[in-house]
Amino acid sequence: MTYALRRRLNSAAVIIGFFVVWELACVIFHIKEIVLPRPSQVFETLWLQAPAIWPHTVQTLYTTLVGFALGIISGVLLGVLIGSSRLAYDTGYPLLIGFSSIPKVAVVPIFVLWFGAGTVPAVLTAMIMSLFPIVVNVATGLATTEPELEDVMKALRATKLDILFNVGLPRAMPYFFASLKVSVTLAFVGTVIAETVASNQGIGNLMMIASSSFDVPLVFAGLLVLALLGVGLYAIFSLIEGRVIGWARRKDDAGFA
Amino acid sequence: MNEDAPPFVHLQDVRLTYGHGDRTVEALGTTNLKVGKGDFVALVGPSGCGKSTILKLVTGLIPASAGWVFVAQREVGAEPVRVGMAFQNPTLLPWLTIRQNVMLPLKIVPPFRQQYRAKKKTEFRDRADALLEQVGLAGFGDKFPWQLSGGMLQRASLCRALIHDPQLLMLDEPFGALDQFTREELWAILQDLWLTRRPTVLLVTHDLKEAGYLANRVCVMRARPGRIVEDCAVDFVRPRTIEMTYEPGFVSLTQRLRELIVSARAPDAAVESAA
């Protein structure tokens, strides 16, 4: 307990230290606020402009979560398909890798063409950004079942579905949750890209407008909001992960949250 | 065993070749084996001689390349025979407790499968606990696999192989990774389980003492291609004990088995005289 507490205090100190060093560096080297605002300015902007920033925050969070949810659903389905069928593996994997190599910013205009500017392209961009790690991890988790365990199951005349639900999916859970933590941050990236290119709402759009009027502290305030949202969601998923798949970590480990 | 009763397991002129094209391995040459219902047969031989392959054939995990595999007078796969399997690696599921692991077959095998929802909290649970107690794991039902030692995991794995009252029990070097004392303890437990439940057992082992202690028959195999070269009856009285393994009769059996295996490993000429 005291060890966990000390670990937490240490990490808090380092994070606060980071902002202090940043602040001091700006003061000592006389860095202009248009180049790099001081953290205190950023926080001040965040505080003063909160009423203006808030709706954008809600919009970005909403878009990200919807896109992420769609990403999870389609990612798990695709992962199960690829992980349990030879043919799907052979055809699906190359397609997936090809698709994920495309810069997503190039895809946004296509979504805009199809669905018009606004929330839908942002949701879809968040979805495809978060898709790839989920598919790969679920498929990997399914594919790593020990052959002997499979023999035990087959000797019991277990059906493919029996094996999937009793062995495959539980075994894939740690991989799945590891991918969720990565994917949720990618979903944010996707949302912000789309908002920057083609939306009149959201933190991405806010930062676009702020930077075109050289309001650099507001740009940084937007970045800070994104970082906080990302950390918050990461922490939530770590917590769920700890609850659901504690078995994969064995004994006690304070973990992230 | 009754000589006239039809065999429960019957391999008739079975051959098995792995792979296809020009990269084939002839794992089993023409092999014949009959095992009576409730019998206990051990398969011994150098590694790669096809012992695991025989188990897989009898379980229907792989089809024979030639010949027939019958279980309970029906071609394997067609018959609704319950099978239990255990390997050297206990392969328990790490996210389930020991009891849940043991109960896994009940979730899958009919007729238990249909009753699983209703009975898993009461009858099936008691059944698992009774079996765990029989192998010396009373009170460990709620533990997770990582909390148990290798010997304990192997006991649990035996329970999982037996919980659904299999007619056929397939054991592939189940005690191979354990120390001598744990191994001997588990021999006694397995003998008990066999005497009370009487499944038909095929046991693959490297340990000749283990084969002599547990089995009614020991089949010695040789490799390339795999085949059975000798079938020794073992008729010491049951229940057998560790002390018995030091008696002259037992020692001369294991010595004979050892010679058979050594000659099976040697170049062909020596083998033909043994076979």
Ligand SMILES: Nc1ncnc2c1ncn2[C@@H]1O[C@H](COP(=O)(O)OP(=O)(O)O)[C@@H](O)[C@H]1O
């Ligand atoms: N899936 C497989 N594919 C190709 N060859 C195999 C396969 N399984 C086993 N073999 C080969 O068949 C032979 C017999 O294997 P196995 O039955 O596992 O031997 P044992 O259990 O007696 O050690 C070995 O030479 C092995 O290399």
Ligand SMILES: [Mg+2]
């Ligand atoms: Mg083997």
